[in-house]
Amino acid sequence: MVEMDAAAFEALVVEELDRLPDDMVEGLDNVVFVVEDRPEDGSLDVLGLYDGLALTERGKYGRGELPDRIVVYREPHLDACANEAALRREVHTTLVHEIGHFYGIDDDRLHELGWA
Numbered sequence: 875m876v877e878m879d880a881a882a883f884e885a886l887v888v889e890e891l892d893r894l895p896d897d898m899v900e901g902l903d904n905v906v907f908v909v910e911d912r913p914e915d916g917s918l919d920v921l922g923l924y925d926g927l928a929l930t931e932r933g934k935y936g937r938g939e940l941p942d943r944i945v946v947y948r949e950p951h952l953d954a955c956a957n958e959a960a961l962r963r964e965v966h967t968t969l970v971h972e973i974g975h976f977y978g979i980d981d982d983r984l985h986e987l988g989w990a
Contacts (some may be wrong), residue, residue: 876955908946927936928975931978
């Protein structure tokens with residue numbers, strides 16, 4: 875388990891987000907990234923969440939809708955990782971996974987691609 879306060883973890887998430895390929899993040903429209911301690915149910919099993927409507931499911935989108943959210947959960951990540959290097963890899967994978975959902979990629983395909 876890694877020890878890291880909320881501010882340091884959020885900075886790490888921003889760093890990993892900045893490391894993602896431009897072509898992956900340039901298409902993100904009306905999406906906010908949020909760091910929370912845990913999912914609402916208190917579980918340590920969920921590392922992230924895409925809360926929104928995937929691009930593949932959108933019709934007339936963009937007229938006053940609230941932004942989609944990609945949530946990265948701090949405590950489950952800290953619990954799952956033995957050191958900061960592992961934590962960075964897991965945060966990176968979580969970001970790619972949740973961004974994949976924004977683009978309409980389901981969990982099965984993300985597993986096939988190694989992003990789950």
